[in-house]
Amino acid sequence: MKEIIDRLQELYPIGDFKQQNKSLALITVDKDKAVDFITRLKNEEGFLHLSIITAVDWLEKNKFQLSYLINNPTTKNSFVVRVMIDRENAEMFSIHHLWEQAATYQRELKEMFGIDFPGSPGVDKPFILEGWHEIPPYRRDFDTKNYSEETYFPREGRTKNVPAEYMKQKLYPDE
Amino acid sequence: MSKLFNIKEDRSLFPEKNEQGKIDIDLSSHKYLKLWHGPQHPGITGNMSLEITLLGDEVMDCETHVGYLHRGFEKLMERRKYIQCFPIVCRVAVPEPDFNEYCFASAMEELAGIEIPESAKWLRTLVLEMARLASYLMWIGGQAGAFGQGIIGQWTNYLRDSMLDRFEELTGGRVYHMYIIPGGVRGLLPSGFKQRMEENLKFIEQMMKDVERVMFNNAVFKKRSVDMGIIEKDWIYKFGITGPNARAAGVPLDVRKDNPYLVYPQLDFEAVTATHSDIYNRADVRRRDLLMSVDLIRQIMAKMPQKGEIRAETPNVLHWKVPAGETYSKAECTRGEYGYYMVSDGSEYPRRINVRGPSYTHAVSLLEKMIINCNLADIAGLMVSLHTYPPEIER
């Protein structure tokens, strides 16, 4: 797989190559070249199968990582193509023209992470959520626990004790 | 279109297509009917719904709606320690939780650099095949039921139950097994297990002959399934189709063969394929895959070590920091490529886990395409023939 990257290195700014296991390698590509690069892998290098598109929120770096997992059914090898995009007004070029199911992934990413894919069919339609008014829930800054505490109520009849604190209370309250 | 479904050739009633190839639907014309199929429809697998627009009995437009089961597992896992994700993952696909357990555990083990003991590998393979068998048995009932053959479901659900009995004695649970724990498995075979399993397998084989006679060699079933809902070969990669749906079209995609894991390299099997992915073909591929699972279980039980360690040493699970990195671990489930994409930032909590369930593509983009021009009565049969599990779509 290194061989493919070595060959394409001149044409595309590919970074962070890592052979994760026998048949999976990780690479990072610039946002602007990513769709071009993925198209090339699909059309010329036999990476015909798209397994997933997903995102990772690197809140502390103020970036989203988009991961495209593509697979070559002949050589059985896969790449995770990673693209770092800005978290503010997050936007990425759509690849729905390459794979039909990409539109669904992109629609989900829009809903769950708030990453826009202009031109992707139905990208603005709610996918899983209905009537959602909070920030996109898969962002790291959405606090699920807090949300559920505010939205639901706890069951009656439950009390909490922390062993160490309880022992202090019982055995040495004044120290 | 008529290639997809046997429908009458007189299309005079059909509306004009617009430039995008879609039809303009004017509900006020009273020509069309909007119908919600699901989420509580017996012919729908799981809780999802199809918002369909009908012209007469024929589907003109369809939109899939999911979310009825959304529990935000992926997000929940980011707030839990790795070991605490272990009881969650099985819930992503109810009829075959083990693939989730395996993919999750193996992704974690790969990142942590842990090699699991030999007997654990065999036991994992065993439960994965048992899960496949049980899941197919349930599916067959669904497929037959969707075409009105209730009896098959009665039979195969009994057979599935016998498999759940084996799960129960091996894993301690019937439905959610929680058996493939990171680092290994949670128990060796109980004594007498193999014998009881063999009895089950014999009975399954025997009953599957009946199923073949009653369901597959059945004029009604053939009439409704042959040449219905064809998946063209060139759609396979275009839609990300995997598993029996792809294999029935002659594309031998099977992760067990393509990227062998666990002890599959030591087992003797071939990816089951057909030539013409219509409903009948896909059913047949699954039936043969089911029988292959029976064979694989026999092979595993014959070859597996009798004793041995069941779990590798791992750090204290209460504060297991998985080294930073990312990986994708996949397995062949009954519906195709099942995978866990795991990203670790080196802390005690996963940074991100993304579950790839085959239904994601099969039940949304593929179904929406295939259902057009389908007869209302065939929707259930078509959907079941794609073998979809909604929870893995919304996770």
Place this chain on the structure above:
Amino acid sequence: MGKINDILSPFTAWKHLVNEPLTVKKPLEREGADRYRGFHKNEIDKCIGCGTCEDICQNAAIDLVPVEGIETKDGDSGLRPKIDYGRCCWCALCVDICTTNSLSMSNEFKWIDEDADNFLFIPGADDKPWNNSEKGWKKPDYNLYDPNRVDMQELHPEDRDKSFIEIVQGYSKEQALKEADRCVECGICTATCPAHMGIPEYIRAIRNDDLEEGLRILYDTNPLPEICGRICTHKCETVCSVGHTGDPLSIRWLKRYIADQNPSERFKEILGTDTIEQNGKKIAIIGSGPSGLSAAHYLALMGYSCTIFEKLPLAGGMMRYGIPEYRLPYDQIDKDINYILSLGVEIKYNVTIGKDNTLDQLHKDFDAVFTGTGLHLGRSTRIPGTEHKDVHFATDLLREISLGNEIPVAEKVVVIGGGNVAMDITRSMARLQNQKFGKVNVIATSLESEDIMPADREEIVEAREENAQIIPGWGPQSIEIKNDKITGLHVIKCLSVFDEEGRFNPKFDENIKDFFEAEMVIESIGQGMDLSYLTDEIKENLKMDNRGRIIVDNNFQSSLEWLFVGGDIIQGPDVIHGIANGHKAAIGIDNYINSKK
């Protein structure tokens, strides 16, 4: 042809018409499998309420609650898990991780009730039909945390029995991380530690490789970490949850690891004690043992100016003069003490209160006085022959060794006593005999049988490795003296040491006798205090109990409000109680002085 077949073939289904149905008639009577994960059971007396089950439960299905009849005591929080079956997902992780192995599951799966609130119960405490079921999920044959301790590297017995070089080498980083990883963070140990140190917190700091944070946590409750990291009696380890089904955490060695790894030059920076605002008040402290140093440390942090009066030429008290160097090297004592001195604490050496200065004077010159003068007087068995000149007290000999003075060494020595001091002198003697005669012949004999010997287990093991003989379970009768020379010790079998009420009341069997040959006998059965510095006037006003001990309140304040007392003369004897006393007394003194204003 095929077509006809397709029409006829389905009719073969009819053949099942005559078959017996396969379904289970009464599924509710069906028993779960042997391994079934059914309702929880808990052996309530075995459970210690550590809460590890609660920690691992991802559903938050477990709460720890008090249970009637179960008391909170050392090593048992008195809490027990209560399970909410509205949340439990039957994963059995709680069973797999239970530190005592008390938790399990039955194979019962039916519990029918109309009221959803009833599905909350305390396994083992609430009477449930499945409590006695044998079958069900038990902890499988694996561990979710490592039950085995990381071995500490030690000098080989042959390398160590001639010298006083420190035996225990300390953990490497890798070892410390591995050992720290075993902790389940339950905090059960904190109550048992006399200083209530934040044990799980500093162990976590080790895991996070944040040793500076670890040091700060240590100093919160203990200003002598190098010392305690070596010779603390580690009572915490006796209650560690992990110890119930494996080896307890090496809490003491982990503490030492933190102290060892932080360079002493950086202590002030790490602990944020570069500048301390002074409040102008002065405190006198008598004795530079653990309690005095601890009091001085915490008082100094509060801005008091502290002066310690020490009778001997160096600071440390029993830590320096009672504990042999192979267990606690002097430079490590210095490391801890120097840091305390760097906070502005002053020590006046070779000053004996009652002789060079008086308590009354201190009362006049200072705002408050703390005394922690310890137990330095040897106690005698008073058996015939103890007045012989070759009968010694262990404390005296140990002090002389530390002072660098030569002490008498005989070829055959018997030590009476089974505590840590007895082991210290036994092992010191073994070394000295080795140096002098090239062989070891020392016997330590105690009243207590081996299982209840008060000395730390490893002390006994290591003493034996060094060829000392430890012979427990004998009561000394008399020392035989021939021609003015000791020839040995007569003993009789000791059957029990304590009576039913737990009082010291040894019972002997006079018919079972033995005789240990010896030329020298060392008594190590405990120490007494020397309170001669208390003047008669002070004594009159000071409340003491009938055994002559000063009575203090929770803040170690005596009935003379300016006088605070702590350390071995109040509690112990051991270092960690002294440290805890000193800390509390410091807070007490601060309260007292503030209340005077």
